[in-house]
Amino acid sequence: MTGEPREADVIVVGAGLSGLVAAREVLRAGFEPLVLEAADRVGGRILTEEPLPGVFLELGAQWIGDTHHRMTALADELGIELYPQFEDGETSYEFAGEVLRGEAFHGRYAEDVAAVERVLRELDAMAATVSVAEPWAAPRADEWDRITVGQWYDAQGLSPVGRELLEICTVGILAVPTVEVSLLGLLVNVVTCGVTADLLSESEGGAQTQRFVGGTAQIPLRLAAELGDRVVLDCPVLTVEHSAESVTVGCRGGPVARGRQVVVALAPTLAGRIMYDPPLPGKRDQLTQRMPQASAHKMFAVYDEPFWRADGLNAQLISDVGPARMSNDSCMPETSGGPGIILGFLEGENARIEGRWPAEQRIEAFREELARHFGPRAAKPELVVEGGWADREWTRGCYNANPGPCGWLHFGEALATPVGPIKWAATETALEWSGYMEGAVDAGVRAAREALAALA
Template identity: 40%
Template sequence: MTTPVHSDVVVVGAGISGLVAARRIAEAGYRVRVVEARDRVGGRTLNADLGDGQVAEVGGQFTGPGQDAIQRVAAELGVTTYATHDTGTHLLDLGGRIRPWSVSEPWIGPAASLSFLAAQRRLNRMAATVPPHEPWRAPRAREWDAETLGGWMRRHVPVPRARVLLAMAVRAVWAFEPEDVSLLHVLACVNAGDGLQRLMRTRDGAQQDRFTGGSQRISELLADGLPEPPLLRHPVRRVVQDGTGVTVHTGPGTLLRADRVVVAVPPQLAARIAFEPRMPPGREQLLARSPQGTALKYLAVYDEPFWRAAGFSGQVASDRAPVASAFDNTPPAGRPGVLLGFAVGGPARRLLELPPPVRQERVLASFARWFGERARTPRQVIVGSWSEEEWTRGCYAGYLTPGAWTAHGHLLREPHGRVHWAGSETATRWIGFMDGAVTAGERAAAEVLTATAARPAPVGARDGRSG
């Protein structure tokens, strides 16, 4: 029989949320062990090596005003930020026409512009009534949770071009379609993210800054600071509770024994873990109704950011598949030049049905349409296909379908006995963002520390034995 490895707390998942939780628990003097299915730390953040010490981010990368938690943790680790390239002409590719564009002044014709801005204001007003920590308690929660955002748009955004632009924004911000998601869920996310304008913008918005050295560096430094390194390539299969603690069963056959467990993985992955005793039926339903967004991220690498000399910022918003939005992802040194293209939502689903070489050809055709034929021949293409990644199953984050918040939302953060929940989907600020991952990890750590302080530590947890 395998001898369990003893700790005070086991954290499942070595993304930002799990590692922040582990760091806070370790700082309080408890022995904590992190287990991770992947062969690396970082979760939905991942750096790609561009050579000469330069990196580009294949996963989550942006931060901005109001995202104080992730920036605080980065500062604790000595990771600085720099501005996303925002100089030059932004482009809007809408209805077959390419034109200059400003998110701050979204001019698409008088009627469409007014309709779009009116929808923004109305959604912001509605969102202000939805408490992000308890969306089900909003005054109109049942009404808003009973319909999709798409249904609301058809009734309240009368100008077709304005609806198209709003759908483009929804895909870019959350990687799902308006028809996929509960209106209440979107309103909670809007409130948690300081309004639609901030979620959509680069300057003074959620895409304003990037982390020097790439966002995965935050997880790497968090892991390096733990007393015991994470156990990689250890997918968790079962979590068994009894009267004295919890046993975590991993794929290689390792057993981990602890007083408490923090599960910090996306909802679809949490649903694949066997819990004994079983989770409450309502929480199982909640996970079943929490699909992931669909996103592919293409990084086209060139010798230099040639589009800058032509006066372009590299930023594009488009209604033409497959690329919905683009950014200049060049590292701060200025070379190599990197164009970032997001395929998200429905267009990403359709792209995934094609062979990878065809996908790449179509993405580069989008870049060439905007920036000229030189964009068609990068020296390297790096792809983040998160829906095809076994231990992610989608990006950017999980979201709730209609009816889930009001039926089961109260169970989202409710501990299951000795099992606590983290991950950016459980956040109450910047839901689905790296910032939300930090606050969710800190909240779960606080729950564990409160519960652990109220009872004696398990035998062997802090007497030097690690199994």
């Protein structure tokens, strides 16, 4: 953007789902939004690729769950159909050097799995005492924010297999090792999703039940189309000058937009990289110093057909070896007759270590792993498509961000508290389903309403 700064009522920084929803809310209320996006596309952590005609691979967000009402309504409004995640069949487990199908695994390790269940119920009881709006005020917040999830898991008397199973499933949600998040942080994750600790179990507690026909990226694309030239791409925001009455937002090259309110719809770490004038309160800045983006890397193996289904398998694996610790069936709708697709997840340390191997080495290890679980045909995908997020300049990791120990206790209050005309969006600031698309919508609407209230 060059020339005179553009004027708008509310400037929105970031054209991810949260920013786009915020801008739409402002427009619907009869005010003018202007969205400034650093990348050359909209969608942020939503990214669909189509390597073969009609084959949509979600490098970013893929599923919604049954209680994601905002997303269901949004898809309906935008005319995007949903289809169910394929679940039928047994999961394959690889523990202690042995690959076992679901029934055999649960038979062999019945006591270990029952002990994990007991730990999940204990987490439920603890989560019931935590308010997502004020986690730091929970009766035992002080104690729980000072220890890590890993420390607490270690103290539960689990067998090595039970402990590892719990680690894999928890890392499947947090995308960082459990030593990096406080116990209170995990409980906040449970509470914000309004489910039980089953969120951490193998089924992911209903967060992954449906997908979008034609790809998730249609959602941000259609939202951006509604906003038209109110969305400006290739405009990385570097500065926000603010006073009680106005904001001036600068991208590379100088000031580009003036408005009365600004919604910053970026993950906290990225929001902390903008230069604010006057500077933000110390508490807010120290919060953004303590909310690192997590680490995940997706690997898709594409076959001519979903051959595992005939074998009674659901393409899900859980492995203590890797490189993928979990996987699932990632096919197009069953009616489409499309190819077979297995998605492997490298999360936490696997994303950081195996995710940095040369691609050839990683793909070879992935093919061997799939063959151990799903038979020799799995070793020969027609295509492997993969991607991580740490190298993406405007995201720097995923799925989301959690504060480390003492983060909620000392800094959590600053997460969504406005600073004058600056309102904070992005999924991390949501009260419901924080970390998910559902949370991005929740936060976008809330931040827009805060800005609108200030305008009024």
